Amino acid sequence: MKRHTLLLAGMLWLCALAAATPPVLAAAAGETVARDPLDSPRWGDMLKTFFEGQEVVFDPRIKVSGPAVAEDSLNVPITVDASALPGVEELIVFADFNPILKALRFEPGAAQARLGFRLKLQQSSPVRVAARTADGIWRVGGAWVTATGGGCTLPSVGSGSPEWQERLNEVSGRLWARIDGGERLRMRIIHPMDTGLAAGIPAFHIEDIVISDEDGRVLSRIQPLEPVAENPSFTLDLAGAARGGRLHVSGRDNNGNRIDAWVTR
């Protein structure tokens, strides 16, 4: 309750500030760039880090869905969705207050510009997705996720378990035929996804996942980074049925260990 009052006071103050100062960001043709809808003090740094010299707009069609409060900060379920925007070539996901900002890059290709995955959050933060179209403009959407509290929150099984060493890069996945004639792919890959921030454990993460069809044609590509949760899990929707009812998942981690598996219905 106290926090709500504070938040409200802060919002009022920011509104007053916004009313007094004109927008400072460059606007894309015909669109006004308002100040950050999520009121994050880190937004200026995000601009410099990811979009220096590029055009950026906030766009309500670009959505991040996740829990308002993270029950398990090591496994925060997030879906980023830019599918309402035609012609998305690339998405990047980042969290303003994570020690490693960027979580992943996604080239939807033959998939819809929508991806479900799980994220590690160090503290409460905006989680954002920026979608780039062929015109080079980045369109940004996001949501705040509170990452403290939530009751009996526990850290997940750490990479201390010996299991992953034997099962590293093992893929369990499945396809579902969609009503729209497309194919849903869900998969989990065994990997510790170490951030390198814990003492004595170097960064060790999957860095490339390529989804291709029976003929080796690349359909979609995910490039995860350290903030993606341990044993990453992904959900994506491909346009059209998979030839032969199966898809090939390949890739590697940053130590060169290969991922290679077929996923079927």
Next chain:
Amino acid sequence: MKLPLSLASLLFALLLALPLAAQQRTSFDYGLVAQEIAPGTYVIVGLREDFSFANGGNIVNTGFLVGRSGVIVIDTGPSRRYGEQMLAAIRAITPLPVVLTLNTHHHPDHFLGNQAFPQDTLAALPDTIAGIRSEGEGFNDNMYRLNGDWMRDTEVVVPARAVMPGRQDIAGRDVELLALGGHTAADLVVVDHDSGTVYAADLLFNGRAPTTPHADIARWLGALEALARLPARLWVPGHGEVSTRLDPLHETRDYLEWLQATIRDAAEAGLDMTEVFALDIPARFSRLALVETEFRRSVVHLFPAAEQAALARAQRD
């Protein structure tokens, strides 16, 4: 001379009044009321809320039985202050010594009042002791974040004694201890045969959505079946009002069965976790406090295993 004097006295009055006002706001009085639901059988009913700075964690039911020669305490609440105030409530009723202090399971609102009670009376099931030992500190840190200064000086005290299940005479009361599980790895149920009261702990919720951070739903449903066979006149749930009827048991079972089926079906249909969050909760559960929040928490707890099972099935076929 007159003005400075009155100014001084005004300042003095202010100095006195300010800390008083501050103290009134933060007296950290849980206002615990021990209800006697049967002779010598007491319950302190908590709020049907989540932990907060406002309630200080008073969201749990605790209880005690007064026998001929002593008192049996069932759960000690969420904080040192709660434990102390609970003991004061017991002292207002009887001068008899506390002979047994039980922690029904290892969740923080059930054992963080342990400091207030005689340490050699603290007892729990072996898996509960192990759980408090391994996860207690983490829970305690989290409870400070959720409940603020109500938690001051609260420390984890691990019960030294493992309780033996079975029917026994304790302090002159005919008490039966049941070792069940499902809400957590070990859930202790206390049956007071003198009054026909079942302290079902968190295996039973009444008018509040069940919580599942350590739940095994299939085992929990089995435990509810065992409870339904008990010759009970009074049901004390872990959260929510005391009941003379089996309704809370049916309600808890109904919700858990729905939860289990919903999560299994969602995983089998290929839903992503964020899509499961958005599923509709049937109207019949709208009377359960916090059902929206608890459903989403439960998805985080239970969906990964269901999802893994659904993905593994494709691998085998």
